[in-house]
Amino acid sequence: MKPTKAALTGLLAILAALAAGHLVAAFVGLSASPYLAVGNAAIDLTPTWLKEFAVTTFGTNDKLVLLTGMAVVLVATGIAAGLASRNTPTPGTVIAVALGLLGIAAVLTRPDVGQLSVLAPLASLAAGVYVFRHLHEESTQDESRRDFLITAGLAVAAGVTGQLLGTRTDVEGSRQAIGDLTPKTKVPDLPVGADFARDGTPAFITSAKDFYRIDTALSVPRIRAEEWTLRIHGMVDRPAVLTFDEIRKRDLIEETVTLTCVSNEVGGPYISTANFIGIRIGDVLREAGVKAGADQLFSTSDDGFTAGSPLDYVLERGLIAIGMNGEPLPAEHGFPARLVVPGLYGYVSATKWVTDLNVTTFAKEQGYWIPRGWAARAPIKTMSRIDRPKGLSKVSGRTVVAGTAWAQPKGVAKVEVRADGGPWQEAELGADVSDSTWRMWRLELDLKPGSHTVECRATDKTGYTQDQARLDPIPDGATGWHSISFTVQ
Incomplete structure (x- = not known):
């Protein structure tokens, strides 16, 4: 088998397996889709330090990055399976079965799916093995291109249908009602x-x-x-x-x-x-x-x-x-x-x-x-941050430093700001809405042209001032004074 056909055979088998699983999941619970189940299992098994790295690096896009990374791995696996099976379908079949079993294991360990949910990864396994072996056999014939196109079309149609059926619950209609x-x-x-x-x-x-x-x-x-x-x-x-x-x-x-x-x-x-x-x-x-x-x-x-x-x-x-x-x-x-x-x-x-x-x-x-590794009890810590100026920005004239402080449910009593390690100055506080909400603050500083560093700290209504020591979020929330550097022109 030519390398191009071999790689395409493995890739289409992966696509067919995912599409079949997603289609069946539409009827037994979308979380049973092997792609999503394996992704959720990956989230559950990921070490805490890696999760924190993902949140810090990618923010709210961390799940999109995970799903994209999984897609890249699956594409590479499909191509590798096809190339390894140029002479015999056995290596690709073994890989297809292994991926199917991985999907079954992921679904069986999910707490939010029912017993019938295992049908989705079973369908995925069966489709992956069948499509791989069928295309491998047909690839030696002149009509193989037609089989490839038909398989790709059916897989896409099955996947789209599964997504449409799986999200058919009219949540927005329920909200509007x-x-x-x-x-x-x-x-x-x-x-x-x-x-x-x-x-x-x-x-x-x-x-x-x-x-x-x-x-x-x-x-x-x-x-x-x-x-x-x-x-x-x-x-x-x-x-x-x-x-x-x-x-x-x-x-x-x-x-x-x-x-x-x-x-x-x-x-x-x-x-x-x-x-x-x-x-x-x-x-x-x-x-x-x-x-x-x-x-x-x-x-x-x-x-x-x-x-x-x-x-x-x-x-x-x-x-x-x-x-x-x-x-x-x-x-x-x-x-x-x-x-x-x-x-x-x-x-x-x-x-x-x-x-x-x-x-x-x-x-x-x-x-x-x-x-x-996180703490069982996690009261929110007294904290503050600088929202303006932005770090490494350039400002002109009299400098306005503004930000946010929070200490739920104790409430914020005071925010102080200092420039370049000088004396602390008390900021003007926004109106006090509730002890269970944040509180805004601002302060005007007369700074000379050049580079400056500004820090802030908050004091809550119990008299406690936020810690200066920088600690990571795990196990019960970050601490430290927020600081930014900027240039006055």
């Missing part, structure tokens, strides 16, 4: 001067499209509100199941909350603020009757992600949120419902697409990130 969410208790209008957006800080309220998203989901769960339920069980006297409609009929409250990702480096972007609408988790748990000795609320997402929140935090201030900035939650931010617990990093508190609440203890259950 909910209509306006009118909380009984609304947040007051933002006070004048809540942000210094004109000076370079973010707007105080983050739009849904700009709200940071860090999670483990390769594909966003697609759940209709009409079919969603939330189970409450564990160390409670009266287990219960709530529907979306039952939550909506309760007295909804609205709260302005800043959420922060533990992966945020010093000066990092993974912090956002929104008006969340929902009900108190504490009210639901007290109705269920929390038993003595419980100290953790263990939440599970539709995609299998788990998080453990300290029960005292949850009972005092946690929300089951169904709305964000006046609308039902966007799909990528947890529709139909998610948890919001001010004062805790998201990995232990902000479960999206939440379907299960288990009242338990830290001794009995560990959330997704805990065995991976």
